[in-house]
Amino acid sequence: MMYSLQASENKFPHSPSKCRGTSMKTLCALFVLSLSGSAFAGDAGTTSANFLKLGIGPRAIAMGEAQTGLADDVYATYWNPAGLAQLQTQEAGFVHTEYFQNISEEYAAYAHPHIGKGTLAGSFTYLNIGKFAAYDAGGQPMGNVGASDTSVALSYALPLLVETRLDSVLSVGVTGKWIQEHLDTITAKAYALDGGLLFVPGKRWGELFQGWRVGAGIRNLGTALKFDDESFTLPRSLNLGLSYTGSLVGEAVTLSMDAQQPNDGDRVYGIGLEVWALKNVALRGGYTSRGNIGNGVRAGAGIRLNLLELDYAFATGGDFGNIHRIGVTFRFGRPSTNPLVMAEDWYVRGLRDYKKGRYTDALVDFNKALEVDPNHPQAYDMMKQTYEKLKTTIPE
Numbered sequence: 001m002m003y004s005l006q007a008s009e010n011k012f013p014h015s016p017s018k019c020r021g022t023s024m025k026t027l028c029a030l031f032v033l034s035l036s037g038s039a040f041a042g043d044a045g046t047t048s049a050n051f052l053k054l055g056i057g058p059r060a061i062a063m064g065e066a067q068t069g070l071a072d073d074v075y076a077t078y079w080n081p082a083g084l085a086q087l088q089t090q091e092a093g094f095v096h097t098e099y100f101q102n103i104s105e106e107y108a109a110y111a112h113p114h115i116g117k118g119t120l121a122g123s124f125t126y127l128n129i130g131k132f133a134a135y136d137a138g139g140q141p142m143g144n145v146g147a148s149d150t151s152v153a154l155s156y157a158l159p160l161l162v163e164t165r166l167d168s169v170l171s172v173g174v175t176g177k178w179i180q181e182h183l184d185t186i187t188a189k190a191y192a193l194d195g196g197l198l199f200v201p202g203k204r205w206g207e208l209f210q211g212w213r214v215g216a217g218i219r220n221l222g223t224a225l226k227f228d229d230e231s232f233t234l235p236r237s238l239n240l241g242l243s244y245t246g247s248l249v250g251e252a253v254t255l256s257m258d259a260q261q262p263n264d265g266d267r268v269y270g271i272g273l274e275v276w277a278l279k280n281v282a283l284r285g286g287y288t289s290r291g292n293i294g295n296g297v298r299a300g301a302g303i304r305l306n307l308l309e310l311d312y313a314f315a316t317g318g319d320f321g322n323i324h325r326i327g328v329t330f331r332f333g334r335p336s337t338n339p340l341v342m343a344e345d346w347y348v349r350g351l352r353d354y355k356k357g358r359y360t361d362a363l364v365d366f367n368k369a370l371e372v373d374p375n376h377p378q379a380y381d382m383m384k385q386t387y388e389k390l391k392t393t394i395p396e
Contacts, residue, residue, distance in 0.1 A: 047264040048225040048232035049179050049190065051127045051149040053290075056107050057095055058313035058325040062300025063272025064286025066258035068241025069215040071198060074111045074329065077123045077155045080217045080241070081173030082198035084111050084119040085157035090332040100321040103129050111155075118158035125151040134184070145184035153177040155194075166344060168202030179234070181225060192222030192234055203344060215241045237262040252276040272298070280304045284313075300325075307331045343373030350382060359390040 057075035060067045067075070071083025074091035090112050097105040109123035127149040134145045157173030175194040180187060196217030201209040217239045224231040243256040254274040261267050272286030282302035289296055300313035313325040350365030366383040369376050 047235040048188070048227075049149065049151075049181055049220075050235050050264075051105075051125075052151065052179070052192075052220055053235050053237075053262075054097075054105065054127075056125070057093065058300050058311035058327040059274070059282075059284065059302060061315065061325055062284035062286060062298050062311075062313040063254075063256055063274055064258075064270035064288045064296075064298055065290070066241060066243075066256040066270035066272045066286060066288075068196070068217055068239040068258050068260075069198070069213050070241065070243040070254065070256045071196070071215060072213075074109050074121065076157075076173070077109050077111065077121045077153060077175060080196035080198055080215045080239070081121075081155045081157050081175045081194055082171045082196040082215065082217070083157070084113070084121050084155060084173055085159045085171035086169060086198070086200070087111055087113045087119055089113070092330045092332075093327060094329075095325060095327040097326075098324045100317055100323075103127075118156060121155040121157075123151075123153045123155070125149075125153075147181075147183045149182070150180045151177055153194075163202065163204055166203040167200070168204040169198075169200045171198050172196070173198075177220075177222070179222075179225070181227075183227075186227055188225040188227050190223045190225045190234060192220045194219045194221070203348060207348070211244050211246045213243045213245075215239075215243075233263065235262060235264055248275070251279075282311075307333070339372050343369045343376050343379070346372065347376060347379050347382070350379070350386070354382065354386055354389075359386050362386045363390060 055061050055065045056078040057073075059073070060075055060079060063070075067079035069080075071080035072086065073083075074087070074093040076083030076087075090110070092110045093108070095105075095107040097107075099105070105125065105127045107123070107125050109121060111119055111121035113119040129147040129149075131144040131146050134142045136142050153175050155173060155175040157171055159169050159171045161170040162168070173196045177192045177194070179190045179192060194217065196215060198213060198215040200213050203210060218236070219239065220234040220236045222234055224233050226232075238261045239258060240260075241256065241258040243254060245252065245254045247253060253276075256270075256272045256274075258270040259267065260270075268288065268290045270286065270288040270290075272284065274282055274284045276282050280303060282304070284298075284300040284302070286298040287296050288298065295316060298313060298315050300311065302309055302311040307330065309329040309331070311325075311327045311329070315323040315325075317323050346365050346369035350362045350369060353359075353362035353365055363383065363386045366379045366386060369379040370383065373379070
């Protein structure tokens, strides 16, 4: 069956304008199979299980798939497992993706952080292509066949270096995956490993670097998928990412950028922007240079309702139609503010006021830092220095 499908490549090329003799369902199925690696795996340099490259999560997709340097939610299981180490509450995520002609994908993930022991997470992906027409090597119809792809993953992440007071963290994460592709009566399995690093500079590197994150990772390092007597490598990639989260006119803003070098194609770039309006509504947009579906432009939105977040992403599939992703994320509790970080914020604010000669304001700032953290190493000394400065500026 594999060879008959390979032989039909010239009969069913990727461009719809050249395939008027076949049904749209067959065309779309063959196209998505080319993404998942089953239909056109015979060419040199191609990979299998390329459904692993389709991306996960409406928020991430809407932001141009630029998540390696952000990875701050349960979907880090896919983008950069190191990001799981920085979760403060349990999270669960569910995503439904509609491609074309009822081709769909389901995804579910759960992450459980534990103080001092890291974060453990599991995820499940299922791409259902359904039934479509098959042809033999001579182009004769052979009836309908079905195809699907499945991945089951287990992730673990741990902070390597932590400076709690300065909110600086270097974390590492790893994901192990079991992968299966099913095409008619043929099933192939493989195992893969993802690894990642994520660094948050915090206040250690000064105010200029606050809000920044940088990440790196490798995806799908593992065994080959074997169909009949032929084996095909997985779609490996090296990934680098950078993100910044700050505020603009009182609203939270996140900018993210990614670069990816795959083993089966050209380098891929992505950029994304997220703006939270009115605290609970997110607007997102992005672009990815990955050109296998559509023009790379992405858009989406999200709404946060207490501990529940609903997200949507839209992407064009060119001549094949549009792609819609809908996701829901549950957070089991609200992240707590670290009092040591809060005290450091007051201390940094006090230093800023002190340098500008606003000694009264600085005195208040240092005092608040000590109220939150009586053992702050510098706040008490700076409070004394500020008091002395204040005495010299007040005329007798």
